[in-house]
Amino acid sequence: MQLITCPYCGPREEAEFHYGGQAHVPHPADPGSLSDEEWAHHLFFRDNPRGPFAERWVHALGCRRWFNAVRDTVSYRFHHIYRLDQARPETP
């Protein structure tokens, strides 16, 4: 099984983690001013790149903390794992 390195607990089995979708999706500054289409794009439309992708993960069966990771969607390799208060590292 693939190991994912929790920024707090260290390497743990993939089964302990849950996926949280694309990271760094900003909440609209003024949601009330959005049209239905713009709101739908904020809620449901996500990037689907082939290659490095910044994602949110949670160590659900360990420390239950959310963190971000840059994962390659082709190879499943985790390039970077960083806490929520850290900036996204440059992708290789």
Add this chain to the structure above:
Amino acid sequence: MTADLLARSGPLQSWTDRFAALPDTVQVVATPHVAMADLRVDPAGPAAADVAGFLGVDLPTAPSTYVETDSVRVIWLGPDEWLVTSPFRAPRALEAGLRDAVAGRGAVVDVSGQRTTLGLAGANARDVLSGGCAIDLHPAVFRRGAAAQTLLGLTGVVLVALDDTATSYEILVRSSFAPYLASWLLDAATEHTPT
């Protein structure tokens, strides 16, 4: 006629005989009624210092560790979350004492009913755990002072190492999962049972 008081019972009370039949190399003991409180507080703030004063020990800040005194154990659950356990203090007294120390600068919740405690000891204790737990349990890395939240036999547990020789552990498991984990432990122990 007076009503009989309900006797306190733990979720694994009916397993005592089956635990007693295990070999010396895999000893399992259910320890119910351990007071537990979930503590959330800023580790760098003044509330953490006041909590440390109440408990008599600093909150552990290294992940997957615990510290203990004669009466309480403080287990790291997250960067701002700890589990305070004590078999000697009453749950309400533990919660009230912590809440007084925190004084509104964090949160304290009595979770004594959430988990029950299993003791696992013996020469084959680590072998039994290794059959259902993916983390490295070698005493070089997982020894006294270490407490990991992980999966054991597909059940979420807090695994506490009590000695440096991988022969004594405590397993904190949710009460509703305890019978499942108990049957898993009995099954895992069969290969170490002399026939």
